[in-house]
C-alpha cells in the first residue's frame with residue numbers, strides 16, 4: 001500500500017510551480033511518500049496593482065501560511081527573500097536547501113551587457129535595492145542609464161524588452177534558472193556591482209511546529225551553510241528594521257584558503273534609489289555554527305551600517 005500523499009501548498013505562478021515541483025521531488029525522495037501540489041490563490045495574485053499598498057510580497061507568503069495554519073496543506077515552499085524576518089511561533093522553516101546562484105542579472109536587447117548600454121538606456125526594475133545600486137554604479141562608471149519602475153512576473157518583465165518598451169530588465173538568476181530561462185540572460189551582474197537581496201536564490205520549506213515527524217523528514221533537505229548565510233543576511237535586514245521592499249542588499253559567503261574554509265564574510269549595502277549615497281560595509285567572523293552566532297554576525301554589521309547613517313537612507317518607499 002502506498003502512503004498518503006503529503007500536500008504542498010503553492011502559488012500558481014510559473015516560478016512558484018517550478019520551485020514547488022523541484023522541492024516536491026526532493027521531499028518524495030527523502031520521505032518515500034508522494035507529494036501532491038495544492039494551488040492556493042493569494043490576494044497578491046488577484047490584486048497585483050495594489051501589491052505595494054497591501055504590503056509587498058509578504059501577501060503571497062501570508063496566504064500560504066494561512067493554509068498551513070488551517071491544516072489544508074502539510075508544507076509550503078517560499079522564496080526566502082520574500083519571507084518576512086519575523087517567524088510565527090506555530091510555524092518552522094524545517095529546511096533551507098542549497099542556495100542557487102544568488103546574483104541579479106540583466107536581460108537586454110541585442111545581447112547587451114550592462115556596460116554596453118547606450119546613453120539614456122532605460123532599464124526596468126521595481127526594486128529600490130536594484131535601482132540604488134545600478135544608479136550608484138552608473139554614477140561612478142560614467143554610464144548614463146535611467147531606471148524605470150516596473151513590476152510583474154518573469155514573463156511580463158522579459159516582455160518589456162522583447163516588445164521594445166525597455167532596453168533591459170533586471171531579474172534574479174535563481175528565478176530564471178528555476179523556470180528554465182537562464183539562456184536569455186545577457187549579463188550576470190557581479191555582486192560587487194549589485195549585492196543581491198537577503199536570502200536571494202534560497203528557498204524556505206515551512207511546516208507547522210507541531211508536526212515533529214514531518215519537520216524531521218524535511219530537515220534532510222537542509223543545507224547548514226546556506227542556512228547560516230541567509231540567517232546572517234536576514235538578521236542584518238531585521239536589525240536595520242527594513243522590510244522586503246527596502247533598498248537593502250546582503251550576501252554572506254565563505255572565505256577559503258585553498259580547500260580550507262576560514263571564515264564567513266557578510267557584505268551589506270543600503271542606498272538611496274538615485275544612487276547618490278550608498279553605505280556599503282562588510283564584516284567577517286568564524287563560520288557560524290548556531291542560529292545565535294549567525295544572527296550576531298548580521299546584527300554586528302547592522303550596528304556598523306547604522307553608525308554610518310544607514311537609517312537615513314531607508315525612509316523612501318519606492319513602489
Ligand SMILES: NCc1[nH]cc(CCC(=O)O)c1CC(=O)O
Nearest residue numbers: 079081171172174175200201202
Ligand atoms: N521579487 C520576486 C521574486 N522572489 C523570488 C524571486 C526569484 C529569486 C529567488 O528565489 O531569490 C523573484 C524574482 C526576481 O527577483 O527576479
